[in-house]
Amino acid sequence: MEQLAQKVEGMSLDAIADAYPNCHPELNPFDFYRAHISNILSGISGVDPKIIFSALSWTASLDKGDLILAAPALRVKGQKPDELAKQWGEKFPDNDPLFEKPTVVNYFMAFFLKPAPAVETVIPLIQKHGAQFGCNKFHGLKDPKDPSKGQKRMIVEFSSPNIAKPFHAGHLRSTIIGGFLANLYQGAGWDVVRINYLGDWGKQYGLLALAFEKYGDEEALTKDPINHLFQLYVRINSEMSAEKEQIEKRKQDGEDVAELEANSLDEQARRYFKKMTDRDPVALAQWKRFRDLSITRYQDTYARLNIKFDEYSGESQVSEDMMEKIGQEMQDKGISKEDKGAQIVDFQALVPGKEGKRLEKPIVKKRDGTALYLTRDISELLGRHEKYQFDHMIYVVASAQDLHLKQLFKIIELLGHNEIAAKCQHINFGLVLGMSTRKGTVKFLDDILRDVADKMHETMKKNETKYNQVENPDATADTLGISSVMVQDMTGKRINNYTFNMDAMTSFEGDTGPYLQYAHARVSSIRRRAGLSDEDIASADLSLLTEAHAVNIVRLLALWPDTVQNTLRTLEPTTVLTYLFKMTHALSSSYDHLQVVGSERELMKARMALYDAAHTVLGNGMRLLGLSPVER
Ligand code: ARG
Numbered sequence: 001m002e003q004l005a006q007k008v009e010g011m012s013l014d015a016i017a018d019a020y021p022n023c024h025p026e027l028n029p030f031d032f033y034r035a036h037i038s039n040i041l042s043g044i045s046g047v048d049p050k051i052i053f054s055a056l057s058w059t060a061s062l063d064k065g066d067l068i069l070a071a072p073a074l075r076v077k078g079q080k081p082d083e084l085a086k087q088w089g090e091k092f093p094d095n096d097p098l099f100e101k102p103t104v105v106n107y108f109m110a111f112f113l114k115p116a117p118a119v120e121t122v123i124p125l126i127q128k129h130g131a132q133f134g135c136n137k138f139h140g141l142k143d144p145k146d147p148s149k150g151q152k153r154m155i156v157e158f159s160s161p162n163i164a165k166p167f168h169a170g171h172l173r174s175t176i177i178g179g180f181l182a183n184l185y186q187g188a189g190w191d192v193v194r195i196n197y198l199g200d201w202g203k204q205y206g207l208l209a210l211a212f213e214k215y216g217d218e219e220a221l222t223k224d225p226i227n228h229l230f231q232l233y234v235r236i237n238s239e240m241s242a243e244k245e246q247i248e249k250r251k252q253d254g255e256d257v258a259e260l261e262a263n264s265l266d267e268q269a270r271r272y273f274k275k276m277t278d279r280d281p282v283a284l285a286q287w288k289r290f291r292d293l294s295i296t297r298y299q300d301t302y303a304r305l306n307i308k309f310d311e312y313s314g315e316s317q318v319s320e321d322m323m324e325k326i327g328q329e330m331q332d333k334g335i336s337k338e339d340k341g342a343q344i345v346d347f348q349a350l351v352p353g354k355e356g357k358r359l360e361k362p363i364v365k366k367r368d369g370t371a372l373y374l375t376r377d378i379s380e381l382l383g384r385h386e387k388y389q390f391d392h393m394i395y396v397v398a399s400a401q402d403l404h405l406k407q408l409f410k411i412i413e414l415l416g417h418n419e420i421a422a423k424c425q426h427i428n429f430g431l432v433l434g435m436s437t438r439k440g441t442v443k444f445l446d447d448i449l450r451d452v453a454d455k456m457h458e459t460m461k462k463n464e465t466k467y468n469q470v471e472n473p474d475a476t477a478d479t480l481g482i483s484s485v486m487v488q489d490m491t492g493k494r495i496n497n498y499t500f501n502m503d504a505m506t507s508f509e510g511d512t513g514p515y516l517q518y519a520h521a522r523v524s525s526i527r528r529r530a531g532l533s534d535e536d537i538a539s540a541d542l543s544l545l546t547e548a549h550a551v552n553i554v555r556l557l558a559l560w561p562d563t564v565q566n567t568l569r570t571l572e573p574t575t576v577l578t579y580l581f582k583m584t585h586a587l588s589s590s591y592d593h594l595q596v597v598g599s600e601r602e603l604m605k606a607r608m609a610l611y612d613a614a615h616t617v618l619g620n621g622m623r624l625l626g627l628s629p630v631e632r
Contacts, residue, residue, distance in 0.1 A: 001026050004121045007097040008036060020053045022144075027129070027136050028561035029122055033067060036098055037111060044091045045084070047074045056111075058559070062552055065103065065110030072107060081107035113558075115551040120542050122558045126613040127538065134564045134620050140189030142391075151191040153388060156182040158396035159302070159309075162199030163294050164208050164229040166443045169432035169500070170398040175445075176489045177429055178396035179307045179626040180573050187624060188568055193388060194307070196298075197380070198314030200291055204233075205316075206273030209286055210265065211236035225293035226444060240265040277320060277370070291316065301445050304482060306626050318376040318383070326379055326415070327365055335414045341367035345407070350414060362407050377408050385420050392423050399428035399495065427571060430497040432489075453481035455506050456514070470632060481506070483513030483627050490573035490625060511581045517630050519584035520622065522591075523615040524631045529597050532608050540605035549590035550610055556583050560617050564624070573625060580621045587614055 005011045005025070013025045016035035025032035034056045035049075042049035055073035059065045071081035071088070089104040098117055102109040126133050143149040158178020161171045178194075186192045211232040212221075220228040243265055251257050261267060275283040295312050302308065327343065330336040335350065336343040339361075347359035364375045384390065395405060405426040413421040435448075457477035460467050470476050488505040492498055508514045545551070559579065567575040596607045622629045 001029070001032060001121060001125060004032065004098070004117060007117065011036065011039070020050060022138070022565075023053075024136055024138060028565065029118075029125065029558040030067075030562040033098065033111075033113070037067065037069075040092065040096070041069075041088060044088050045074065045076065047076060051075070058562075059110065062555055066113045066555055066558075067111045069109045069111070070107060071109065085109050113555060115546065115554075116543060118558060119545045119551065119554045122554050123542055123545075123609055123613045126557060126616050127609075130616060131620060131623075133616060134560050134624070135187040135189075136561065136565065137189030139565075139568060140185065140191070151189060152391040153193065154182075154185045154190040155193045155195055155384060155388060155390045155393040156185070156396065157195045157197050157313075157394065158182070159307075160197040160199065160397070161298070163205070163291060164233040165199070166230070167445045169435045170400070172435075172445065172448065172485075173398065173429045173432065173489060173494075174396045175302070175305065175307065176486050176626065177427065177494060177573065178394075179305060180490070180576075180624070181394060181396065181427065181571060182307075183624050183626060184564075184567060184571075187564065190392075193311065193390070194309045195311045195313050195384075196309045198291070198295075198312060198316070201276075201315035201318075201376070203269050203273045205287060205290075206271070206276060207236055207240065207265065207269035208233050208290070209272055209276075209283065210268055212286070212290075221290075221293065224297075225290065226297050226446075229290060229294065230443065236265065240269075287316070301449070304449065304478070305486075306623075306628060313380065313384075315373070315376045315380075318371075318379045320371075322379045322383060323371050323375055326382070327371075327375070329415065330364065330411070333415065335411065336364050339363075345411060347407070347410065351410065358403075359407055359410060360403065374404065374407060374411075377404075378411055381408065381412060381424065382417070382420070385417075390423065392425065394425050394427050396427045396429075399430060402426070402428055427494070429494040433497055433499045435500040448485065449478070449482060452484055452502065452506065453478045455502055456481040456484060459506055459508070459514070476630060476632075479628050479630055480514050480517055483517050485513070486625065486627060487511075487513030487516060487577065490577050493572055493574060511577075513627070516580060516584060516618075516622065516627075519587060520615070520618050520629045521632055523587065523611050523618065526596050526611050527608065527615065530604060530608050532605060536605050537609045537612055540609040541602055542606055542609060544603055544606040545610055547593055549586075549593045550607070553583075553586050553590060553610060553614055556586055557613055557617050560621070576621055576625055580618060583614065583618060583621075587611075 001013060005013050013032075016025050016032070016039075017023050020031070020035055020038070023031045023035060025035060034053050037056060038049040038052040041047070041052050045052075051074055052069070056067045056069050059068050069085075071085040074084075076084055085104045085107045089102045089109055092099075092102050094101060096114075098114055100112045100114060102111050104110075129135075137147075138144045140151050140154070141147055141149070142152055156178055158181075159171055159175040161167045182192050182194050208229060212229075215232060215235065217228065247257050247260050247264065250260070272283060276287055291314070299308075327336070330345070331343065336345050338344075339346075342363050343365035344361050344363050346361050348356040348361070350356060351359060362374050363372060364378075365371060381393075384393065397405060409421045409424055409426075412424070453474075454477075457473065460470070460473060460477060460480070467473065484505040488498070488501070491511065504510070505512055506514060508518055545554070556579075563575065563579045594607050594610070596604050596611065599607065619629045
């Protein structure tokens with residue numbers, strides 16, 4: 001980038017980094033391009049360059065330019081925007097080192113990069129930064145001007161399944177989206193803490209312990225804790241329902257059921273759970289075993305998705321003392337009040353207008369004194385703030401819990417912690433419809449992944465020649481299966497519902513996970529076949545890359561760091577995915593025009609440098625999403 005700056009009179013990277021907000025021309029070519037156009041147009045129009053800088057935007061496709069400016073966005077009074085655009089366009093220098101003369105249509109000015117300088121800066125920039133290309137460590141600094149002040153801390157809470165219960169679509173989406181957000185912030189220089197907040201507390205876990213006493217099997221538990229606990233849970237629950245029905249019937253027949261009720265499973269579970277909350281060592285140790293064994297299992301599955309949690313928190317980890325203390329504080333401050341023996345938060349009386357009404361009247365303490373999901377979340381949030389002193393915290397939870405999180409954040413505010421509430425954010429998402437495997441409805445993440453991998457393996461076998469080249473087909477099928485599920489999930493906006501479609505997601509046609517992997521493996525294979533060394537590629541004469549296909553690939557490559565910056569605003573995986581598919585389409589249409597193997601040596605080196613850069617960027621994008629790019 002420095003060499004590029006030298007081509008422009010009076011330009012330096014430091015000067016533009018100082019002149020524009022969040023501008024990092026040494027990392028992001030588009031920051032450089034925007035600054036350059038803003039400098040020129042400000043001279044021509046007299047408009048504040050910062051206004052121009054933020055008004056320059058991307059185009060929908062490369063044929064519309066690399067950057068576009070709508071003249072009205074500069075808010076110049078007195079003249080028609082069409083005329084202004086025309087005048088400014090005419091005054092734009094004829095021999096600018098970076099851009100062609102802008103194309104003016106109505107009040108739009110479209111700017112096209114000059115091919116040679118773009119090609120000769122972008123490819124070396126990618127070679128220089130490699131796996132770091134697209135990262136921008138300034139975003140997460142406490143003070144972007146002074147790195148010694150340290151990083152900001154981000155908590156991402158995601159996945160959060162419930163022990164002994166199915167891992168449902170909501171958990172799947174939370175896992176995928178949360179893993180991605182954590183990577184995104186980490187790449188942007190934040191100190192990221194990944195927390196899994198397990199559903200692992202409540203009367204139902206007392207019931208589970210009873211089930212284990214009755215029907216538990218040590219061997220099955222250690223071998224497959226998740227399935228064994230789930231089976232016990234299902235069994236004891238159906239027993240309990242049958243028992244309830246019995247008692248109800250006898251009651252109606254006029255029998256005295258007091259003793260039956262006192263010994264019922266429901267009552268035993270309640271008593272057992274009471275022991276757990278009273279910190280009875282035996283009950284607690286048993287519960288900890290179930291929990292630890294389940295976590296060990298979860299860890300293996302998460303590892304397949306390239307996810308590692310820093311903390312397995314959970315509802316069981318919230319301290320009763322803390323809840324007691326906060327409960328008292330809520331009463332004292334008039335946030336909660338008594339209602340039929342329970343404590344409730346009557347938001348309508350506390351928050352004016354429609355908002356108060358929408359927040360409803362949640363219970364925070366049951367009549368028997370026990371806490372609830374919401375109560376635990378309040379304590380957990382404040383506890384986390386004390387422990388981590390976070391700058392921001394994201395909860396990745398289905399939109400079905402929108403109200404719950406609104407209530408939670410509002411209570412934190414009412415407790416007087418406005419500054420903490422302001423740091424919390426709920427990232428929500430829609431439903432997955434029709435999620436079932438071929439073996440029935442989905443219960444666990446492992447089942448989904450195994451089933452998709454099987455399907456993927458079948459698809460791979462259809463191309464026998466290619467199949468025979470794959471060294472470890474099982475592992476590849478597994479990776480492709482995971483990519484299928486993840487890409488399908490990330491294709492639309494988070495809030496949209498989508499239908500789980502095994503055939504569509506595992507296809508190599510269309511914008512799917514397998515297609516993305518195929519595109520990556522294909523650029524990778526060129527390098528293997530070309531047999532060029534790193535030195536060959538580093539010494540390539542990039543000025544040989546003049547074909548439109550080559551230039552277009554470079555124009556897209558240049559957009560990658562800006563795409564990441566934009567993703568930090570949208571927080572949508574689809575922002576990254578849309579970019580990656582544009583890239584793969586540009587690549588696939590280029591191969592016939594830009595032969596590597598078989599071309600004259602110098603041309604071969606230059607084209608290899610181009611495809612190598614594309615390989616780097618595709619890989620960086622895929623890893624950001626949480627995918628494992630395959631080379632074959
Ligand atoms: N375990 C919960 C469920 O399955 C999700 C937890 C979401 N996080 C939270 N802090 N409430 O519905």
